[in-house]
Amino acid sequence: MVMGEPRREEYKIQSFDAETQQLLKTALKDPGAVDLDKVANVIVDHSLQDCVFSKEAGRMCYAIIQAESKQAGQSVFRRGLLNRLQQEYQAREQLRARSLQGWVCYVTFICNVFDYLRVRPQQPPWMADSLPPKAQAGLLPTATQPGALVLFLPQVNNMPMMALVNPVYDCLFRLAQPDSLSKEEEVDCLVLQLHRVGEQLEKMNGQRMDELFVLIRDGFLLPTGLSSLAQLLLLEIIEFRAAGWKTTPAAQKYYYSEVSD
Amino acid sequence: MVMGEPRREEYKIQSFDAETQQLLKTALKDPGAVDLDKVANVIVDHSLQDCVFSKEAGRMCYAIIQAESKQAGQSVFRRGLLNRLQQEYQAREQLRARSLQGWVCYVTFICNVFDYLRVRPQQPPWMADSLPPKAQAGLLPTATQPGALVLFLPQVNNMPMMALVNPVYDCLFRLAQPDSLSKEEEVDCLVLQLHRVGEQLEKMNGQRMDELFVLIRDGFLLPTGLSSLAQLLLLEIIEFRAAGWKTTPAAQKYYYSEVSD
Numbered sequence: 001m002v003m004g005e006p007r008r009e010e011y012k013i014q015s016f017d018a019e020t021q022q023l024l025k026t027a028l029k030d031p032g033a034v035d036l037d038k039v040a041n042v043i044v045d046h047s048l049q050d051c052v053f054s055k056e057a058g059r060m061c062y063a064i065i066q067a068e069s070k071q072a073g074q075s076v077f078r079r080g081l082l083n084r085l086q087q088e089y090q091a092r093e094q095l096r097a098r099s100l101q102g103w104v105c106y107v108t109f110i111c112n113v114f115d116y117l118r119v120r121p122q123q124p125p126w127m128a129d130s131l132p133p134k135a136q137a138g139l140l141p142t143a144t145q146p147g148a149l150v151l152f153l154p155q156v157n158n159m160p161m162m163a164l165v166n167p168v169y170d171c172l173f174r175l176a177q178p179d180s181l182s183k184e185e186e187v188d189c190l191v192l193q194l195h196r197v198g199e200q201l202e203k204m205n206g207q208r209m210d211e212l213f214v215l216i217r218d219g220f221l222l223p224t225g226l227s228s229l230a231q232l233l234l235l236e237i238i239e240f241r242a243a244g245w246k247t248t249p250a251a252q253k254y255y256y257s258e259v260s261d
Numbered sequence: 262m263v264m265g266e267p268r269r270e271e272y273k274i275q276s277f278d279a280e281t282q283q284l285l286k287t288a289l290k291d292p293g294a295v296d297l298d299k300v301a302n303v304i305v306d307h308s309l310q311d312c313v314f315s316k317e318a319g320r321m322c323y324a325i326i327q328a329e330s331k332q333a334g335q336s337v338f339r340r341g342l343l344n345r346l347q348q349e350y351q352a353r354e355q356l357r358a359r360s361l362q363g364w365v366c367y368v369t370f371i372c373n374v375f376d377y378l379r380v381r382p383q384q385p386p387w388m389a390d391s392l393p394p395k396a397q398a399g400l401l402p403t404a405t406q407p408g409a410l411v412l413f414l415p416q417v418n419n420m421p422m423m424a425l426v427n428p429v430y431d432c433l434f435r436l437a438q439p440d441s442l443s444k445e446e447e448v449d450c451l452v453l454q455l456h457r458v459g460e461q462l463e464k465m466n467g468q469r470m471d472e473l474f475v476l477i478r479d480g481f482l483l484p485t486g487l488s489s490l491a492q493l494l495l496l497e498i499i500e501f502r503a504a505g506w507k508t509t510p511a512a513q514k515y516y517y518s519e520v521s522d
Contacts, residue, residue: 210511217515221492231482238496242503242512250471251503254478 012056016046024060031068031077039064040080044088047109048095048102054109058116065117082163085110089167092174104189107171111193114164115200165204168197169212176215178222187230190216191237198237199245213241273317277307285321292329292338300325301341305349308370309356309363315370319377326378343424346371350428353435365450368432372454375425376461426465429458430473437476439483448491451477452498459498460506474502 013021020042027039043061047054065078088095088106096103174180175190202209219226220234236255240247247255274282281303288300304322308315326339349356349367357364435441436451463470480487481495497516501508508516 210514213511214515217496221489221496228482235478235481235496235499239499239503242500242509244504248503250474253471254475 012053012060015050015053016042020046027064027077028060028067030071031064032072036064036068036077037080040077040084044081044084044109048088048105051101051105051108054105055112057109058112058114061113062116081113085113085167089170092171096174100183100185104185107175107189107193110164110171111168111197114168115197117164162204165201166208168193168201169205169208172201172212173215176212176219178219181219181230181234182225182227184227184230187226187233191233194237195240198241202241202245209241213238273314273321276311276314277303281307288325288338289321289328291332292325293333297325297329297338298341301338301345305342305345305370309349309366312362312366312369315366316373318370319373319375322374323377342374346374346428350431353432357435361444361446365446368436368450368454371425371432372429372458375429376458378425423465426462427469429454429462430466430469433462433473434469434476437473437480439480442480442491442495443486443488445488445491448487448494452494455498456501459502463502463506470502474499 013024023034026034043057047057061081068074068077095106172190172193175186180186216234239251274285284295287295304318308318322342329335329338356367433451433454436447441447477495500512
């Protein structure tokens with residue numbers, strides 16, 4: 001998605017009630033005027049219940065982060081967002097046991113946040129893969145707060161993407177376990193996320209991607225009761241990655257044009 | 262294989278009886294002194310019975326073709342060879358019904374001949390993908406004989422590789438039918454040939470390669486009673502092709518370094 005394009009969908013804001021819509025609109029225009037921790041919680045809560053919203057919620061989060069940074073040079077919202085993501089991450093097995101859909105929405109959301117928080121044109125290029133010299137020397141403001149995001153954000157303000165790499169991988173590994181591969185919702189989620197952020201994840205940590213695909217191939221080859229659709233989805237993602245994270249014309253035709261009987 | 266390397270294995274000539282070894286040695290050194298039709302038949306007969314030999318027989322055929330061409334500017338041996346290949350090709354279903362091993366050896370042999378008869382450094386570059394202007398204008402000697410190789414060699418002397426493309430594809434399509442995919446010898450043969458000549462074949466006719474991989478994926482996804490080993494082999498070749506006919510480091514590790522349980 002090209003940044004700066006018209007806000008066609010108003011960040012999917014219409015799926016919230018009127019009062020919350022107002023809160024979110026203000027957060028986007030005048031972030032200093034609202035409780036950004038509350039905003040973060042509202043967005044995460046909604047994401048866990050609405051998988052359609054969770055697929056695009058990273059965009060809204062990114063816009064609020066940018067607005068706050070521009071207005072006040074702060075990252076209250078991002079910290080709140082990542083804090084909440086971390087809480088859910090730590091309780092992910094319970095979440096999955098309680099609500100498979102909630103779990104799938106969570107993975108969708110964290111991957112989408114990872115996708116949006118990675119380098120964007122407006123951000124300085126050093127955010128891509130290393131800290132800027134000033135930050136390394138401890139000269140940038142860090143704004144850490146007690147108890148904030150030890151797991152996710154050792155370098156709080158600078159490396160959101162790096163910090164999310166392992167949690168995102170952990171979620172995908174969970175989806176590639178046999179008991180998840182036997183559930184089409186989870187297989188569907190796994191391959192959607194890999195289509196979206198797989199290439200970027202592999203760049204950040206190629207070894208974990210190799211390990212993830214060992215699980216996926218094993219799931220495919222061992223008799224674990226995959227459905228036909230799950231097999232098709234997994235075979236497609238195996239080819240997709242083998243082709244360098246793209247769909248070859250032949251695969252396009254096979255997986256997206258033909259009806260298999 | 263680099264042409265011009267020492268003839269370490271003497272073209273595997275030692276698997277023949279003493280008299281035939283002499284015949285083959287003469288064919289290589291002084292092709293005009295022997296019955297080259299007989300030589301072609303001896304080599305094909307032996308290939309159909311000895312799968313180890315058939316994997317490398319193309320090399321010997323190529324050397325005899327080169328020797329004859331150099332000595333006499335003729336192609337009696339090549340014509341005899343391709344004639345015989347065509348006979349077996351036309352009777353391939355009977356061959357398969359009679360002897361699965363003979364059939365597998367045949368496919369191995371024809372693919373190996375295809376592999377060796379494709380462009381080599383000594384051959385002029387126009388043999389790669391088009392006829393030279395002189396041949397197109399009918400100015401090159403063609404040496405066609407009555408009844409020779411209508412199916413295989415419409416352009417007898419110039420395009421052996423082009424002529425073999427479709428027969429080779431037909432054999433591989435046969436190996437990708439459900440009844441063949443349930444036999445490990447045939448799956449093994451299929452993936453070996455694709456490793457060896459798949460890339461070249463795709464360059465000659467990409468659409469047929471797409472069709473072949475439709476069969477292979479279908480074999481995988483439809484319940485056709487593939488063995489675990491067959492599944493592993495087919496998944497590997499699917500990834501191999503998707504990666505542009507090469508093994509990625511991750512695939513190398515998965516398929517060639519680990520023991521699957």
